[in-house]
Each structure stands twice: as structure tokens, then as C-alpha cells.
Amino acid sequence: MISMRVAVLAFGLAASGAAFADDPLPRAKPEDVGMSSERLARIGETLKADIAAGRTPGAVIAIARRGKLVAFDAYGWRDKAANIPMTTDTIFNIASMTKPMTAVGGLMLYEQGKLLINDPLSKYFPKFTNMRVAVLDGDGLAGSVAADRPITIQDLMRHTSGLIYGGRGNTPVHKMYPAGSGNAARDYDGSAFMDKLASLPLLYQPATVWDYGFGLDVLGQTIEKISGQSLGQYLQANLFAPLGMTDTGFSVSAEKAARYARPLPADPDTGKPQARSPELTQPLKFECGGGCAASTASDYLRFAMMLMNGGRSGEARLLGPRTVAYMLSDQLGPNIKNLVGNADPTRADYGFGLGLAVRTTPGVIRMMGSVGQFSWPGASGTDWWVDPKEELAVVYLSAAPGPIRWHYRQKINALVYQAIMD
Template sequence: MTAIRILATALCLMASSAAFAEDPLPRAKPEDVGMSSERLARIETTLKADIEAGRIPGAVIAIARHGKLVMLNAYGWRDKAAGVAMTTDTIFNIASMTKPMTTVGALMLYEQGKILIDDPLSKYFPKFANMRVAARDANGEPTAETVPANRQITIQDLMRHTSGIVYGGRGTTLVHKMYPAGSGDASHDYDGAAFLDKLASLPLLYQPATVWDYGFGLDITGLIIEKISKQTLGQYLQANLFAPLGMTDTGFSISPDKAARYAKPLPADPDTGKPQARSPELTEPLKFECGGGCAASTATDYLRFATMLMNHGRAGEAQLLGRKTVDYMLSDQLGPNIKNLIGNADPTRADYGFGLGLAVRMTPGVVRMMGSVGQFSWPGASGTDWWVDPKEELAVVYLSAAPGPLRWHYRQKINALVYQAIIE
């Protein structure tokens, strides 16, 4: 190994500073905000060991408490095969972390009186007016027979995953097999109009407002935003969310001048050996900008978004959403009469409630991770995660290009490593 290669490896496996990205918040020593530097160092030790073991290519983590940035570090490789080290300005596919941003975009229209939470989907796309639902056999399994929907799908159903329009890749029933696998697949195979035609032609898996099951609700919400705003979803969010927050590296495409900063997963899943690649590939154009899972971002950009929600819609002097609107978004929208299958979509969020576009913690115990009642989050299948704990004034963004099932392991591991570092 050459001296240059040795140096590159050493630099790669060291946590980098934030030299590559403008800090989203003022910096502070961990002890100044009630966290332990010694305990936070366990994050570096753990991630370095896992990177060296070939478990993940690399990661970026940003931690803020009491409005101060206490950690912004990069570990490992942005592109391991090419020997490119991770930096804090690396751009990641954030997958379903797109959903909360699309939700905020729709709630901005709600605040302007342009949509209502209980508006029927058919108000915007009439083809959804007379949806049918898969009938059930004696064992409760869906069949090819259908019955009329008891009521129309609403905007609320789309935002809280109770529409009955499900991801095809999240189950094996006859109905699942009819649907596109997920948001990224849909944006690759269909333009917006064809996507809506496809969904409107299929039976719902459940009656609306009866079951939480993961699906295309926020992709449809994004297309509603496009219809009302007369802009693409990316243009609308750029003008109303990304630019006001200073999210300069967030969007639905990776331009040529930023492509070198785009993270790649390991070529093969370390557990299954199956090939891995970025999906969607955002250096290539999407057929539509899917609000359910097609954005890319950086740790500092997404921390800005998370902090805005923790600050009740405020960013600096700008009030992007009203305080009560944010409170409503972050309140449980399921209640006792909706069957909650969140754990099927993400075992780490089992037993959470669900607000609009994200999960909300309802109990101090029971769930599989530490945190406080009121904590809110929604991770990405690409290996990314984030959460805000308002009680602790804590915001965390963890980004890694690790899309396999081991992403659930890292959601729990990073959660434990962050919370154990709080000392007061």
C-alpha cells in the first residue's frame, strides 16, 4: 500500500470536522448543554469498528441540544469502492425522510385555505371518487372480489397512511402484488398522471380510516401540491421550505456539480450478499418527483428542517408554519379505532402513534428505543434516520447509505448511543 493510500485511509476513518458545511446552529461543547464528551465519543468508537468490519460504508451524524450544535462528524467512506472518504457535506438519498417535508408543504397550503384536512382525494383527482376495497375470505385474507369503499379517502388519510393505498413491496397478498413496490420504483416507472391512473384502477387493501399500513399517501399528496401550486413538487418546496431554511443541498435531483458528493452504499449487503445500489438514482431524471421517498439531503440541511419543527415552525425571524399547525402535525392522528401496523413497516417504531407524515412517541416505555413522550421522527429505507425529542430539546440526524435490513439495527444503536450521553 502506498503512503498516499495509507494517509487516505487514516483520514477516512477519522471523524471529520464541519469544514465542508456551514453550521446550521451555533456550536457548543457537549458539557455546556448537559451532554458528556466522553460518552459521545462512543459513537465514533462504535461506527469506526463497524466500518472497518464492512458493516456500513460510512455515516454522518449531527446532534443538537438546547439549540446548540454539539456534534457534526463524518466517518468512513462516501464511496468505499473508489476510496472516497466521507465528509459532512455528503449528499444522501433520504427515502421516506421526504415524507415529513412533503407534509409540511401541504400544511402550508392548509394554512392558506387551499386545502382542508378532510377534503376528499377525489376533489383533486376525481378518478378516486368510487374506490373499491378487496373483499376478505373466511380467514380474513384479501380476495379478487371487491366491495365499495365505505367512505372517500381524505387528505388526512393520505398523510397518516390510512388510505388503503399500500406499497406493493411491503406485503405478499394478492392486492400487494397489484401495486408498485414503493415510491422510488413508481417514480422510475410512471409519470405523475400514469401513476394516479394506476392507483385509481386498483382495489384498496382496507377500508379508508380503518388500518395504518404503509403506502403511497405522501406521493399522492405531492401531486396534489403540484396541482394546486402549478409547480413541480421540487420547485414548490424549494421556494417555500428549502430556500427559507437554507437547505441548499436538498431536492429531487443531483446536479453534475454535486454528483461527486453523492453517497453510495456498499456493492453488496453485508448480511444477504445481495447487490445494492442507490434507488432512486437521482443523477438521472425522475418521471415524477415523488413526495413519499425521492429526495436527497445532507445532515446539516435536514437538521435545519428538524429544528424548525422543534421550534414550532419558526426558523430565525421566519414563521414557516404556525405553532398550532405544527402541534397538530405532531399529535397522534390514529386514535383507538384504527388498527396500527407501524411495526410491520419499521420494527423500531412499533407501538408509536402517528401524526401527519411522521411517527409520534406516545409512551415512555413499551417501544424499543429510548426517548420521551412527544418525540417525533420518520426514517428512510436508504439507511437514514432522524428524530426530535422536544422534552430534551434534542435533534439528531444520522445518515448512512446502508439500505438493507441492518438499518433497523443502526436506528436502535444510534438512539442508545445518543441518549446515554445525556448527563443532565
């Protein structure tokens, strides 16, 4: 009987969220908020088929419309190799979904007058005072020139600092930088990380090119400098606790490790080995604001709903509504080259706000959504978005870190929007 139930859960048949975790919102029938139960069922049908085919280990999805929860379901395996079924309280590496939370932390300090958006980074870390910008000559480094202007807090939040991820290019400059946020947090403590970045040439002049990099990690270090707390302590007190995000943080404790999702042992397309990265049951050398948090679908939905509600969650006011509107406005002017699509092809032709992508056109983009939709996914296989026009919030968490994650971002987007009927 027990093994049969495990099999049913694993091949899931969707598990009710109420059985495993507190619902993040009141529930409603999909039809009561303009969605189709029959069409929503296509999500489960699609995921079950893909799980059975070995394309993905499983997933948790939470969908809210008009402030009501219409789906909160678990499919497949939390740990396929160990035959452990997925449950809605499963904890996932959320990778770059950490970035919007770090941006909110910085905006809280902005609202308190403790930093300004155009403050130079060198105000907090003088070692960034005289930055140089690389001059490339073909495949080589010809030298460097002085930066035209300082890196600002805004540059950190919108990826226009020139402090690029080393793993996302092949130039001599890329080869000097750590590959990504998790790599940096594994290899350097916070002070050594900042020393490393300050010693390197920028790939671009500040405020000229959107290119993916360490901006939110550096913002996290700035938050620590101003607050006198670690980034995790600061976000716990000011964001996670007020929102009831009880399973979100920069480590996974021994008590919670059994709920921590693993990817398939091998990538289904390339056959290359896969593992959790970073491994958050082991301590990091610093809490990286660009990609080192873990969370659950219910926790992250609470964060998404706070932003959709203009900074409020129940009686808690975390940010002012004008601050949230500013965060969710496109921050890339006509003189900034937009390379968002290089970081994530599913977000090609989006604009970018502070810590997340913002949709500026109803068409062109390869996924459905309204102007004003905002999001930023994670390389570990996670995604989320909010569409204020549709009063829609979606969190999709899976441990699927390979390129297949782009496939599921598009597939889940289509399956959610096709279920809206009004």
C-alpha cells in the same frame, strides 16, 4: 502524505464539519448543554469498529441540544469501492425522510386555506370518487365492495388511505400495486401514477388501518395540482430556500454528483448486490413525495430544528406553532388498527401524526426517548428524530439500505441518549 490523510479520514476518525460544510447551528461544548464529551465519543468508537469490520460504509451524524451543535462528524467512506472518504457535506438518498417534508408542504396550503384536512382526494382528482375495497378470500381475491367513505387528505398524511405499497405484502392486492415510491417514480409519470392507483382496489376501508403506502406521494401530486408547480419547485420555494437547505431536492446535479453517497457493493449480511435506489443523478418521471429526495445532514437538521421550534427558523416563519403541534399529535384514534411496526420494527408501538411517527409512551418501545418525540426514517439507511422534552435533534445519514438499518437506528439512539447527563 495525501494517501495517509485519506486513510485517516476514511477510518475516521471523525472529520470536523467546519472543514467541509457550513455548520447548521452555533457550536457548543457538550458539557455546556448537559452532555458528556467522553460518552459522545462512544459513537465514533462504535462506528469506526463497524466500518473496519465491513458492517457499514460510513455515516454522517449531527446532534443538537438546546439549539447548539454538539456533534457534526463524518466517518468512513462516501464510496467504499472507489476509496472516497466520507465528509459532512455528503449527499444521501433520504428515502422516506422525504415524507415529513411533503407533509409540511401540504400543511402550508392548509394554512393558506387552499385545502382542508378532511377534503376528499376526489375533490382534486375526481377519478378517486368511487373507490372499491378488495374482499380477500384466503389467498385469493373474492371481489370488492364500495368504500364506506372517501379517502381524505388526512388519510394520505397518516397512511390510512388503503393505497398500500405493493412491495410490503403478498396478497393479490399487493401484487397489483407498484412496489414503492421510487419504483413508481421510475415507471410512471405523475398522471399515469394517479390513473394506476385510482384503477386499483384499496386493501382496507379508508381510516381503518395504518398501513404503509403511497399517501405522501399522492399528497405530492395534490400539492402540484393546487400550486401549479412541480413538487420540487414548490418545496424549493417554500421550504428548502427559506431554511437554507441548499443540497436538498429530487435530483443530484452533475456538479454535486461527486458528493453523492453509495452503499457497500454487497449487503454485509445477505451478500446481495446493493445500489442507490432511486438513482437521483438520472431524472425521475415524477417527483415522488413519499421517498425520492436527497439531502445532507446539515440540511435535514435545519428542517428538524424548524419543527422543534414550532415552525420558525431564525426570522423565517414557515408554519404556525399550532399547525406544527397538530402535525406532531397522534392522529390514530382507537378505531384505527396500528401496523406501524410492520413498516419499521424500531417504530413499533409509536403513534403517527401527519407524515411522521410520534411517541406516546415513555416505555414499551425498544428505543429510548420521551413522550412527544417525533421522527420517520428512510429505507436507504437514514434516520432522524427530535425529542422536544430533551431539546434534542439528531440526524444520522448512512447509505446502508438493508435490514441492518434497523440495527443502527437502535444503536445510534442508545449512544446518543447515554451521553445526556442532566
